[in-house]
Amino acid sequence: MTLAITPPMCWNSWDCYGTTVTEEEVLANASFMAEHLLPYGWDTVVVDIQWYEPAARAGGYNDAAALELDAFGRQLPAVNRFPSAAGGVGFKNLADKVHGLGLKFGLHIMRGIPRQAVRDGLPVESTDFTADQIADQSSVCDWNTDNFGLDHRHPAAQAYYDSQLRLFAGWGVDFVKADDMLGPYFAAEIAAYQQAISRCGREMALSLSPGRALSLAHLEHLRHNAQMWRVSDDVWDVWEDVEAQFARMARWAPHQRAGAWADADMLPVGRIALRAERGGERLSRLTLDEQRTMMTLWCVSRSPLMLGCDLPSSPPETLPLLTNRHLLEVLNASRNNRELLREGDLVLWTAESTTSEDRFVAVFNTGTADLVRTLPLGDLGLTSGAAGSEASGVHSWRAREAWSGDDAVIGLKDGLPALDVKLPSHSAQLFRFSL
Known part of the structure; x- marks a missing residue:
């Protein structure tokens, strides 16, 4: 079965809550989506980065953060933000509630293995090896200190990803946004992650980020291993970010096809930045015309759509941006899309x-x-x-x-x-x- 036959249409917590989103906020946005947006195809709720960081804060990351991990070095939701995760059940209860609304549940994860698991020498599930033996401590993210990369010359590196995805499958995860995969391009990590998904016993769409300077030379590898991939760094609510996507999507649009989508990144519409990384709480600084331009470009280039606003508190003019059936028909039922x-x-x-x-x-x-x-x-x-x-x-x-x-x-x-x-x-x- 091909996943993501049409471009995914999601809500993501990043633009509004950064690293600090709570269970209550996720459910409030999921309920709004189910009532107002699901009939138009919006069907996935994604919890973005550091859901496993109890002390997460707006405006940056805590270096050497103390993460919530299980005995095998796998991330667990921070119970102070996700109370239904108590007792080690992870996101199972939250995912069940999201599924009960008729929606899919997704989460963000960083490439590699937590540095905390490496420091503590935690065992890799179903192997005789430990985290410190499979980590590539020279492979680090330049903007987040949570993880080391994995040394895929070691057989237990794949076993760690297999173990992580089995855990996610047990929670009911439908969508994974895997970050720090594309800049630079980590081909072995990407292939290993897709292999782990294929073994986990549950269908999951895979989204890759962040996409800086992503080359078309990777197209076939991307198509084989992921359902969507970013083509840029983060897009925020400034015209220059939107305008820059015209040239990028002109390059990628001719290559869009079912199950394999170039992603122009988030849609910073409505009310954003309640506790985010770029500025204080605000309505989108894009004018209504600029927001319509962004939506039109994303749809005519058949990019996945990823909302970043707080849906319940966004102004009334936000909803018509997201429910224009003519626009969404171009997204879902068109071909030969090109500049x-x-x-x-x-x-x-x-x-x-x-x-x-x-x-x-x-x-x-x-x-x-x-x-x-x-x-x-x-x-x-x-x-x-x-x-x-x-x-x-x-x-x-x-x-x-x-x-x-x-x-x-x-x-x-x-x-x-x-x-x-x-x-x-x-x-x-x-x-x-x-x-």
Whole structure:
């Protein structure tokens, strides 16, 4: 069975709570998602980094943190933040509650093995070896001190990952975000992690991060080992982060396919940063037009969608961003998605529906001034549906714009049918063309 037939649609605790999310907050967002977003395809709740750190704080990581580990060096939820984990049951009770809402449950994990397990020489489950024997202490993350990498020349290195994934499977985990995997590219770690998933007895989607300077040279290895992978460092609520994803997704979009998705990263919409890593509590600093542009680019390039806001306290205008059925149809039921044109501040993308003869055209204004253009349909890859109609100035295409719901204005330019567009700064329009 192929996992992630369409791009995953998730909520993730990172943008809002950083390292400090609690069980109560996870369940509040899960309940909101089940009621308001599940009918639109949003179906996975992900607990991000350091759920095993009792003293986790906003704004950074504690060096040499004392982690919650079991006797085999595997991370356990911090009970002061996740009280239902008491008694060593891990995330089982929380995952059961999330599943009871009709949702999937996911978690974040760092590459490798906790330094604390290495220091204490904890045994590797089902082996005669200990953590200090399988760690590669020269392989460290440059932004977090929780783990060492694994030495995959040692047979018990794979056994440690196998043991960790068996534990996660027993909890009911459906989705794993494995971090510090891609920058640099740790091919042996990635393959070992996917092998452990395949042995754990439960289907789990694997997401890889962080994606800095990720090369297309790794495409086949990524497709073989993961369902999604980041193509950049973290995206936050500043226009420069969003704009930078245009070029990245133009490179990756032609290679998107079922079960293997290039990921443009988080969607910092709504109310974020209650206890996060970048600034204080706020509504997204992206304007509503910029948030629509971000959603349009992510969907037309078929990136996975990963919400970062506190859903219950986000403003009313957040929900329509996430429930636009025309936009989500492009995400879930389109093909040949590609950048068609980049000319100054104008960027055009196009895609074809997989359920009809319809075509999609996304028009972006990345500049600081209004953009007014008349775009010949032929330049958008749209030919007339009637023989001889172009010569007579008649066309068969009609179109509707997804964000406004308005019919498009299709006029003539040099005697040929053309689409009239007017876009404010940093805005987007998505047109669905039908014959």
